[in-house]
Amino acid sequence: MAGRAHPRPSGGLENEVVACLAAADRPLTAAQVQAELGDDLAYTTVLTTLRRLYEKQALTRVPRGRAYAYQLVGNLSETQAGLTARQMQKLLDAGTDRARVLSQFIGTLDEDSERILRDLLARHPGPDQTSPASDAQEQRPQ
Template identity: 50%
Template structure:
């Protein structure tokens, strides 16, 4: 009796994690320096993503309050709310805001800093170094 042949499944390449896709779209918007529609974002990514995927990613980033959007014709044009450093700071704030034990979290964060970063943080907190903002 012959063994059945397994079905052939076409190779679809490696899928990227949604965080990686969000990062690519966000980087494209930051490079542009001006609000872009989903079609314009798609074009900057060399057609690597479908239009519907770009729209989904932009909608998710807008929902996470990472992007602003304004009507442009029949679509929206999206722009980042801040630069990469600002986004990292926002993520840090969100993590901290979600914790009841803020003092413990901040203490462990500060304890994990290397000497150079700890000294910089000390200077920033005492106003000895003006922030880049």
């Protein structure tokens, strides 16, 4: 990054790599991603970013010669949402008082976001709840 006037924000390179792969019509190797980004990035930096995205299950990879070619698991929107959710969970797990963190977060939501959150919570059973399908399996005579 010596030649960069401004450093990337946290997660900026991941976002650039994800956008590059979303724009591609085929899986790309690290060298191809590096060339597409048109930046002074080191090959190892691009390779590390691709590996981390793969480990986060945002990418799939297929062997291509002695390298791997990478592509998004879903579309751009799904991938970005998954990465954001993963980061939110990581930050939540780092906190010492989950209730306070969640309360502060909810307090910052606008009405539309709060409505979306309420709708999502109503549709998804919590960890202590079971779905009707699992209830039926548990009650099956043996």
